[in-house]
Amino acid sequence: xxxxxxxxxxxxSAWGPGSAKRLLMAMLSAAVDSALPGRCVPANxxxxxxxxxxxxxxxxxxxxxxxxxxxxxPTPVYGVVVTRYGHTTPCRSISxxxxxxxxxxxxxxxxxRTLLDTVSGLGPDDLVLCLISGGxxxxxxxxxxxxxxxxxxxxxxxxxxxxxxxxEMNCVRKHVSLIKGGQLAxxxxxxxxxxxxxxxxxxxxPSTIASGPTVPDPTTxxxxxxxxxxxxxxxxxxxxxxxxxxxxxxxxxQPGSEPDCRLIATPQLALEAAATVAREAGFQPLIxxxxxxxxxxxxxxxxxxxxxxxxxxxxPAKAPCVILSGGETTVTVRGTGRGGRNVEFxxxxxxxxxxxxxxxxIAADTDGIDGTEDNAGAIISHGTLDRARQLxxxxxxxxxxxxxxSFFRAxxxxxxxxxxxxxVNDFRAILIGxxxxxxxxxx
Amino acid sequence: xxxxxxxxxxxxSAWGPGSAKRLLMAMLSAAVDSALPGRCVPANxxxxxxxxxxxxxxxxxxxxxxxxxxxxxPTPVYGVVVTRYGHTTPCRSISxxxxxxxxxxxxxxxxxRTLLDTVSGLGPDDLVLCLISGGxxxxxxxxxxxxxxxxxxxxxxxxxxxxxxxxEMNCVRKHVSLIKGGQLAxxxxxxxxxxxxxxxxxxxxPSTIASGPTVPDPTTxxxxxxxxxxxxxxxxxxxxxxxxxxxxxxxxxQPGSEPDCRLIATPQLALEAAATVAREAGFQPLIxxxxxxxxxxxxxxxxxxxxxxxxxxxxPAKAPCVILSGGETTVTVRGTGRGGRNVEFxxxxxxxxxxxxxxxxIAADTDGIDGTEDNAGAIISHGTLDRARQLxxxxxxxxxxxxxxSFFRAxxxxxxxxxxxxxVNDFRAILIGxxxxxxxxxx
Numbered sequence: 001x002x003x004x005x006x007x008x009x010x011x012x013s014a015w016g017p018g019s020a021k022r023l024l025m026a027m028l029s030a031a032v033d034s035a036l037p038g039r040c041v042p043a044n045x046x047x048x049x050x051x052x053x054x055x056x057x058x059x060x061x062x063x064x065x066x067x068x069x070x071x072x073x074p075t076p077v078y079g080v081v082v083t084r085y086g087h088t089t090p091c092r093s094i095s096x097x098x099x100x101x102x103x104x105x106x107x108x109x110x111x112x113r114t115l116l117d118t119v120s121g122l123g124p125d126d127l128v129l130c131l132i133s134g135g136x137x138x139x140x141x142x143x144x145x146x147x148x149x150x151x152x153x154x155x156x157x158x159x160x161x162x163x164x165x166x167x168e169m170n171c172v173r174k175h176v177s178l179i180k181g182g183q184l185a186x187x188x189x190x191x192x193x194x195x196x197x198x199x200x201x202x203x204x205x206p207s208t209i210a211s212g213p214t215v216p217d218p219t220t221x222x223x224x225x226x227x228x229x230x231x232x233x234x235x236x237x238x239x240x241x242x243x244x245x246x247x248x249x250x251x252x253x254q255p256g257s258e259p260d261c262r263l264i265a266t267p268q269l270a271l272e273a274a275a276t277v278a279r280e281a282g283f284q285p286l287i288x289x290x291x292x293x294x295x296x297x298x299x300x301x302x303x304x305x306x307x308x309x310x311x312x313x314x315x316p317a318k319a320p321c322v323i324l325s326g327g328e329t330t331v332t333v334r335g336t337g338r339g340g341r342n343v344e345f346x347x348x349x350x351x352x353x354x355x356x357x358x359x360x361x362i363a364a365d366t367d368g369i370d371g372t373e374d375n376a377g378a379i380i381s382h383g384t385l386d387r388a389r390q391l392x393x394x395x396x397x398x399x400x401x402x403x404x405x406s407f408f409r410a411x412x413x414x415x416x417x418x419x420x421x422x423x424v425n426d427f428r429a430i431l432i433g434x435x436x437x438x439x440x441x442x443x
Numbered sequence: 444x445x446x447x448x449x450x451x452x453x454x455x456s457a458w459g460p461g462s463a464k465r466l467l468m469a470m471l472s473a474a475v476d477s478a479l480p481g482r483c484v485p486a487n488x489x490x491x492x493x494x495x496x497x498x499x500x501x502x503x504x505x506x507x508x509x510x511x512x513x514x515x516x517p518t519p520v521y522g523v524v525v526t527r528y529g530h531t532t533p534c535r536s537i538s539x540x541x542x543x544x545x546x547x548x549x550x551x552x553x554x555x556r557t558l559l560d561t562v563s564g565l566g567p568d569d570l571v572l573c574l575i576s577g578g579x580x581x582x583x584x585x586x587x588x589x590x591x592x593x594x595x596x597x598x599x600x601x602x603x604x605x606x607x608x609x610x611e612m613n614c615v616r617k618h619v620s621l622i623k624g625g626q627l628a629x630x631x632x633x634x635x636x637x638x639x640x641x642x643x644x645x646x647x648x649p650s651t652i653a654s655g656p657t658v659p660d661p662t663t664x665x666x667x668x669x670x671x672x673x674x675x676x677x678x679x680x681x682x683x684x685x686x687x688x689x690x691x692x693x694x695x696x697q698p699g700s701e702p703d704c705r706l707i708a709t710p711q712l713a714l715e716a717a718a719t720v721a722r723e724a725g726f727q728p729l730i731x732x733x734x735x736x737x738x739x740x741x742x743x744x745x746x747x748x749x750x751x752x753x754x755x756x757x758x759p760a761k762a763p764c765v766i767l768s769g770g771e772t773t774v775t776v777r778g779t780g781r782g783g784r785n786v787e788f789x790x791x792x793x794x795x796x797x798x799x800x801x802x803x804x805i806a807a808d809t810d811g812i813d814g815t816e817d818n819a820g821a822i823i824s825h826g827t828l829d830r831a832r833q834l835x836x837x838x839x840x841x842x843x844x845x846x847x848x849s850f851f852r853a854x855x856x857x858x859x860x861x862x863x864x865x866x867v868n869d870f871r872a873i874l875i876g877x878x879x880x881x882x883x884x885x886x
Binding site for chain 2 (some may be wrong): 305
């Protein structure tokens, strides 16, 4: 909540009321706000148990989710969550650990062990609240007997380079872990387990996010071995030995006992929240997709073509409207410049659009950090190209060397929010209206 | 018209009535049909003059356009058009020449000279019908004095590699030519000139298509020189010398005398024709854009994400619907496989969609040739992945080596129409419905 307010405050101070930029910032703010643990955790909490309440969790939002539980839970809670370095927020009775991401480290190994210890020895009247968000898989390397951290890291790298699909990678990961694929929930039995999930993945499948520590796994260790063989994945011998033993099998789904998993924040919900803001401002929202992938500059060109179609032919929607999309683009780095995928998308969009007084757009990572820079994203408006021209900057040249951050820093169009402590992936909005419907910028 | 009938006949024989594939073929057929000279030329002819009617023209559709004029013109006509090798169709009184494309050749030099000769010495009662379609620029290398064909070809290559924008390239091209940028119309004065244009370029600007031989040019030779300097384009000395002389200046627009240019076929009109077919079949058409550009596989991923959004959230449209788009994607060749941009798009779309009984899609070049193969494009349906699996083919592997043609040849999903003798760029349609609304395939 505080972060959403910070975003709004920036909009107020930097850009005048009624401007396109302010509306775009309000949409981003609504999207991020919908996913902030302070908002989405309380609304989805179960009723308290007769016994103890234990909180565990992992992911970029884990600490903020734990804090939200503490703030709203009527009885004492204790437990432990693990988050990425730098993503801590203070909690009172729940321990917050930090660990390595995306490559697992020793702190993660210890955190996974602590989580499993915390849920062991519980009774049927106890409740385990499991708080899951993106990044949880790498943060919880629960090593099987005989498997070292180096083996685990070698597996992580081999999987990424194998060409295996996400579901194939998850099948292998779940069987080379003591916590994934429903094993955390099994360790908590007979306690009741309720999982709250903030999703940053296409499809929002709880068994995929953080490799589903509380979601029983229909795949088998034989599936995992078949994938390793088919994909020719170079796997350390210790891991092959582990997969050869029955002990590596994961808990299987049981008819009539569905896990209680609650999707409390998703890319789609974030887009819907922004759509509501747009509609109230008189702009018809058009949600293209919540899981758009592809090379950022090409995704930018497609968005530009759609926006031009709105202006030229009132298709696929009539202006005033706003085109919304989510998901995660990629950047194939060719140059030596600075910038994440959102500014790269936006610079390509700017080039594809050309000069249009009727269009303004925003692209930002809802976690507040676009790539490895200090900005969440940027905004383009009809002033952007003007300013670039005055500065003698060529948008194409900056894009060619992957230097979108420097471009938008120079034009003064970066959007900076700081880490939001949540993540529902990227947020993009293209506002299209008659020039008169957008008040002049106050800058 | 014959080619459209051929397309429909293929649909009838290969795919059963009522199937998704048949509807997709009917949409492609309607799109191509809208751009066939036999249909779009007669509807846009001016009234005959008191004097002579002379036909000139250039482009991939030039011969078919000339034939359509001959078939529908009430008085005798004569003239000459130039088309790409292999794009001839028999004409009675209009000569059809062939020349090199995309790299100009000696036949093109002679054709350009013949065109200029044909329109010289006309009177105010005469009418010049100028028939323009894509590819006309390379087909008409009208060399200025002192400039050799090798110089012209060196310029063509230097421009393409310079990073110059389309409008910058056109500015240079027009000033290194005796026919482009309105010079053909100037040579025809005082005769009346009417230009019929089949557009394959984003924005449909007649001054861009074939470098606008009948459209006065607001840019100057000084602009051309500035572009050459700014972009560091290595230009042969003969061309620099020509640009230094006042003779290289193009005709400028005169207030009150607009050129009579008629856009008789465009990507947008083709999409609208397909939309009508879809609507009549009960599928709501959603035209995303008529000028979508970008790397084919990434454009495919974005289309896949939009189609999934329709299924999952009834956004940006409710099924049953069809997503339509046009424009021209690009393929960065990494592998050694076969296939044009439309099958590459489609293979990526297939991967992005995964298994969906409710979705079928087509992508094809409206000129009938996707890249350098013998197919126009391909179709995917829920049988495609099944057949690939039975054959042990991995869609991802084929895409990785740019081998989409071989993939769809193996699954039996290629669409072959032969050269259509017209071109309004690529055509893509994604049909999304409830499984029951699409009858089973008859294959």
